[in-house]
Amino acid sequence: MENKPLSALQMFCIVTCFTVGTTFIMLPTATISDAKQFGWLVHVWSLVFGVAIGSLWIYISKQHPGLSLVQIASKVLGKYMGGFVSLCYIVLFVQIAAWVTRNISDYMHVTMMPRTPPTIFHLMALGVCAYAAVKGIRAISLVSIFVMPYTFIAFWIPYTVMLTEWDWRNFHIPDDFRLWPTIAETKYALGFPFMETISFMMIFPLVRRKLNTAFLGGTAFAGLQLALSVFFVIGILGVYRSSHLLYPEYTIFREMEFSNFMEHFESILSVNALLLIFVKLSAVYYFAVTAICQLFSIRNRAAVAYPLVWVISAYALLFPNIAENAKWVRDYLFIYYTPFGIGFPLLLLIMTWIRGLGKEGRTA
Amino acid sequence: MIGLLGIFTLFLAMGLVIMRRQRLLSKEIWAFVTITCIGLVLWGSIILQKPLDLNKAIAGIIESMF
Amino acid sequence: MRRLIFALCILGICPGCWDLKEINQLALVDTIAMDQDENGKFHVYFQVLNPPSIEARRSGPSKAAIYTYEVSSPTIGRISEQTGMVMARKLYTSHMQCYVISERSARKGLQNYVNFLENDPERRTNVYTVVTEKPVSTVMNSFTVLDRVPGRNIRLLLDWHARNFGINKLPIRMKDIVSGIPFSRPSIIPLIQYTGDRASSKADQLDDINATKETLKLSGGAVIYKAKMVGKVNNEIKNFYYVLNGFATRITETVKVNGETVDVEVTGIKVKRKRETDNGLIIQLEARLGILNNEQNRRVSVQNIRELEQAFDLFYKEKGERFVRLTQEKNWDLLGIGDTKQGRGNWKAIQVKFDIHSKVRFLGNTITPYE
Incomplete structure (x- = not known):
């Protein structure tokens, strides 16, 4: 575990990159096809959910100052039970890393490089991210500070150019909107990405000041961007088209025309998207590595990080295609994430209260 | 498969040589070897067309629960 | 040096190689x-x-x-x-x-x-x-x-x-x-x-x-x-389709004023739709006119300009009604009424009225034609 603290700005940027990460290439199609022209609202309420659940995690973390998720678990639940919970989280982090890796290669395969085998993308991405994980969270967060403003500008400025294609007709599609069924149908948007951010509990103790603002602010900022970009997608491409396209936001870039000679502008978006996803992958990779190191009290991160490339690169190949991936996200992701996002944290909180281990308990 | 085993041995040997040089504890070496072996098993299962599919397993468990 | 060699090795797995063009x-x-x-x-x-x-x-x-x-x-x-x-x-x-x-x-x-x-x-x-x-x-x-x-x-x-x-x-x-x-x-x-x-x-x-x-x-x-x-x-219908659906803001038309031909350039077209009753729709069209060719052999006066505007309004109203009849006959919802809340499912039942307001803004180089 590193001891150098992270500033609030570093935390904010890394949370934003993490949340936006793969979400904006994976989710718009799904939410638009489920919630039609209200797809952007899905992201708004998911963001509210994300902030609410984030406050719960922060509360738990504040009860145990200076301890990360794994350490809290073994302190509160004991060596074996806590070890089991930590192991579950490690598996989750590795899984997230593998899915993110898979998203990178799918995206590159579909949009730009159809002939390149996916394993090459996996190894390339994982090699870089393993190195980043060995270097530590400070390095990753500094990269995120560098990347975030740039991607923000490079994404929104061209996007606003496409407003010329805006058509309000797209928002008047006959559809009777019912809130609760829609929430139930799009529940995956609550889990992905807003329950994945539980992994940040690994570095909560590193942020000494303004943790609330940094973490919740980052979540909210990223969520707003997602909602806004989906709103744009609906306005520009329409519900019908965007629910049929794999990467609607990419298509918008592809159809952008500045002039007759500037073509292939979409490659810029692809590279920008990759930058964000790389930050997400490095972060979750780092969390997995630190969790393993803390659980088995290993000092040297490199001894864990590099062999993990084997596991993740294999795991990333498991989905046969992107449709299976999408189905998994739709049907199982929320249920699978619930114990990690809500179940275990509540368990930890209740055990803290019962055993009187919390901040209040210790003073008594 | 042979290629995979070759890469595996190479990786393991290189890792062990480097770790010996840095004089790491045996715990670290064990972690290194174990994780690499898990990776090898996963890769092997994929190459032999019988993947140990954790995603499918989770999906199956959730299906049977609800 | 070692780092350099390492970096060069990494370059070898650059994935561009497969998709080289x-x-x-x-x-x-x-x-x-x-x-x-x-x-x-x-x-x-x-x-x-x-x-x-x-x-x-x-x-x-x-x-x-x-x-x-x-x-x-x-x-x-x-x-x-x-x-x-x-x-x-x-x-x-x-x-x-x-x-x-x-x-x-x-x-x-x-x-x-x-x-x-x-x-x-x-x-x-x-x-x-x-x-x-x-x-x-x-x-x-x-x-x-x-x-x-x-x-x-x-x-x-x-x-x-x-x-x-x-x-x-x-x-x-x-x-x-x-x-x-x-x-x-x-x-x-x-x-x-x-x-x-x-x-x-x-x-x-x-x-x-x-x-x-x-x-x-x-x-x-x-x-x-x-x-x-x-x-x-035909071109006429196609162009009018662009106008009524709000795509075009400029078009050229020929109007008969007192039996004489006047070609006008219609600019600044603004189309608004207003729901009148449950099955009545008003299409409001505002436009500026510029005279391109005036074959009336008389002075252009305020009165004459007023006549031109009225002639244009009437002409466009009739043109619009013809257009609506065409959509009904052919069963093409060219006005997109079926995409609005009002006409969803039964666009043919909606009565469309036209409300045209034009203003002549531009007379050309000559204040009045040579008589």
Whole structure:
């Protein structure tokens, strides 16, 4: 575990990159096809959910100052039970890393490089991210500070150019909107990405000041961007088209025309998207590595990080295609994430209260 | 498969040589070897067309629960 | 040093290697024309640029600027493979200028093409699309003058066409056909005609001074409903469709005032729709008029201008009513009433009224015509 603290700005940027990460290439199609022209609202309420659940995690973390998720678990639940919970989280982090890796290669395969085998993308991405994980969270967060403003500008400025294609007709599609069924149908948007951010509990103790603002602010900022970009997608491409396209936001870039000679502008978006996803992958990779190191009290991160490339690169190949991936996200992701996002944290909180281990308990 | 085993041995040997040089504890070496072996098993299962599919397993468990 | 070697090793796994595209192995496709014959066989024509011949410094039509390859295949997905039989280069479609579709295949339905093009990551659908009545081979095997690349010629023609309506882009791209599928309002795609009797497939025929004898010409539009061509309209209806749906802000019209002809340029068109009753709709149109040609042999006075405005309002009202009757007869919801809350499901029952307000703003160089 590193001891150098992270500033609030570093935390904010890394949370934003993490949340936006793969979400904006994976989710718009799904939410638009489920919630039609209200797809952007899905992201708004998911963001509210994300902030609410984030406050719960922060509360738990504040009860145990200076301890990360794994350490809290073994302190509160004991060596074996806590070890089991930590192991579950490690598996989750590795899984997230593998899915993110898979998203990178799918995206590159579909949009730009159809002939390149996916394993090459996996190894390339994982090699870089393993190195980043060995270097530590400070390095990753500094990269995120560098990347975030740039991607923000490079994404929104061209996007606003496409407003010329805006058509309000797209928002008047006959559809009777019912809130609760829609929430139930799009529940995956609550889990992905807003329950994945539980992994940040690994570095909560590193942020000494303004943790609330940094973490919740980052979540909210990223969520707003997602909602806004989906709103744009609906306005520009329409519900019908965007629910049929794999990467609607990419298509918008592809159809952008500045002039007759500037073509292939979409490659810029692809590279920008990759930058964000790389930050997400490095972060979750780092969390997995630190969790393993803390659980088995290993000092040297490199001894864990590099062999993990084997596991993740294999795991990333498991989905046969992107449709299976999408189905998994739709049907199982929320249920699978619930114990990690809500179940275990509540368990930890209740055990803290019962055993009187919390901040209040210790003073008594 | 042979290629995979070759890469595996190479990786393991290189890792062990480097770790010996840095004089790491045996715990670290064990972690290194174990994780690499898990990776090898996963890769092997994929190459032999019988993947140990954790995603499918989770999906199956959730299906049977609800 | 060790780091440098390491970095160089990393370079070796750069994934660009698989998707490498050598520029002189690319066939730069300018236009694609698609046709499906009676037996269901697809015929696709690729116009491939011949780069040395379009360099700026060459003068005169010395060499063909493009070559057209015809490829046919029973399924559309195998077209790219089939091009490998006649052309030793990789198709590169990022600089596409337009799609040309034969009338018979448009009438059969464009769903196949649309799905194929949207699915292929190397193809774009924000490219102009035109329908042609002549056999596709005639259109594709003809050179055009001034812009010697026909695809570019069509694109510039359509760009200019749109510019004349006061907008930058008309909704006549392949993607507009796609995004129009769920709506009740059909799209209107321009029809293109070849004026000659046979294809002018030799570059030396470009020496003929008569440019309109053998060239491509826009004439009317194809009505596309749910990605299927359902009929043809003339230029008048097509242009009015753009006006009433709020695309065009500028158009030229001819009005009769006291029995004499006045040509006006209508600019600054603003169309608003107001719901009057449950099944009554008012289309309000405000516009500025500029006089282009005035054949009334009398002084232009305030009174006369008022008459012109009234004549225009009446003329447009009647034109609008005729347009509505046409939509009812043909069963095409060209006004898109079925896409609004009011007319959903029963657009034919909605009574449309027109409320036209025009103001003459521009008289031209002469305050009054010579008497």
